Amino acid sequence: MTPRHLEYLICAGVVAALIATPAVAQAAPPSGLDALIATPTSHGGVSYTVPIQILLFMTALVFLPAVLLAMTSFTRIIIVLALLRQALGLTQTPPNQILVGLALFLTMFVMAPVFNQVNGAALQPLLANKISVEEAATRAEPELKAFMLKQTRADDLGMFVKLAGGQTYDKAGDVPMRLVAPAFLTSELRTAFQIGFLIFLPFMVIDIVVAAVMMSLGMMLLSPVTVSLPLKLMVFVLVNGWMLVIGSLAQGFF
Numbered sequence: 001m002t003p004r005h006l007e008y009l010i011c012a013g014v015v016a017a018l019i020a021t022p023a024v025a026q027a028a029p030p031s032g033l034d035a036l037i038a039t040p041t042s043h044g045g046v047s048y049t050v051p052i053q054i055l056l057f058m059t060a061l062v063f064l065p066a067v068l069l070a071m072t073s074f075t076r077i078i079i080v081l082a083l084l085r086q087a088l089g090l091t092q093t094p095p096n097q098i099l100v101g102l103a104l105f106l107t108m109f110v111m112a113p114v115f116n117q118v119n120g121a122a123l124q125p126l127l128a129n130k131i132s133v134e135e136a137a138t139r140a141e142p143e144l145k146a147f148m149l150k151q152t153r154a155d156d157l158g159m160f161v162k163l164a165g166g167q168t169y170d171k172a173g174d175v176p177m178r179l180v181a182p183a184f185l186t187s188e189l190r191t192a193f194q195i196g197f198l199i200f201l202p203f204m205v206i207d208i209v210v211a212a213v214m215m216s217l218g219m220m221l222l223s224p225v226t227v228s229l230p231l232k233l234m235v236f237v238l239v240n241g242w243m244l245v246i247g248s249l250a251q252g253f254f
Contacts, residue, residue: 070185071144073110073151073253076192078103083196084245087203088236089229106246110253117143141177148184149173151253156190157183191252199245203232 069075081099085091094102108115122139125131131139149157149172160179161167169175210228214220235241 071148071181072107073188074103074107075185075188076195076252077106077110077249079189079192080195080199080245080249083192084199084241087196087200088232089203089225102246106250110250111147114143114147142173145173145177145180148180149175151187151191152180152184153187153190156186159183159186195249195252202235206232206235 078099081103085094085099118140121143122131122136125139126133126136157172157175157180160183161169161175164179207224207228210231211224214222214224214227
């Protein structure tokens with residue numbers, strides 16, 4: 001992994017931390033969070049306690065990866081790659097680690113403009129102690145929200161606005177993040193399955209043709225999958241399928 005990719009990962013984690021845990025950060029005392037507090041007891045011993053802020057922060061850390069992945073392009077990419085593997089008729093090839101790694105690198109590529117803007121507007125001033133955590137979260141949220149709104153369908157966003165009470169907003173940018181995030185995730189799931197359906201079609205045609213030919217030849221004992229699998233792999237390689245799928249996924253976000 002290159003230093004640039006590492007920087008994107010760090011920035012992504014900071015963005016998720018800023019957006020997911022502003023209340024925890026606001027509850028922290030100005031002097032910082034003490035990991036452990038030692039209190040002398042009446043019997044000469046020492047009693048150790050963990051501040052509630054630490055417990056809340058550590059609990060939030062468990063959900064940070066899910067929050068980050070649900071608010072980026074990772075969801076659409078990993079679902080399409082998984083459906084592509086199933087369409088080819090492969091169960092464990094490529095393995096899950098390869099698909100997740102490819103999805104992460106594509107996510108960093110797609111989200112690079114957003115991360116760069118967040119890095120300049122919120123992360124660097126925060127690291128230089130020029131702004132507070134709350135102000136950094138305020139600066140980081142609009143950049144990520146703008147990306148999410150571009151990929152969110154109006155009907156999905158309207159559904160969650162209606163479920164939240166039907167409050168009207170002058171523009172989409174005024175909708176709070178708690179409504180934009182589930183609407184974005186719903187739209188990404190819908191888009192991913194639509195792309196997956198289009199990927200399945202040509203491979204399904206190959207399966208049908210192979211099965212029909214084998215039945216007409218009376219080859220009942222030979223499984224059609226045994227013949228169709230190498231044909232699908234050959235067609236996929238000849239049309240440079242990986243480039244088509246990855247390129248289409250990346251272009252779909254721009």
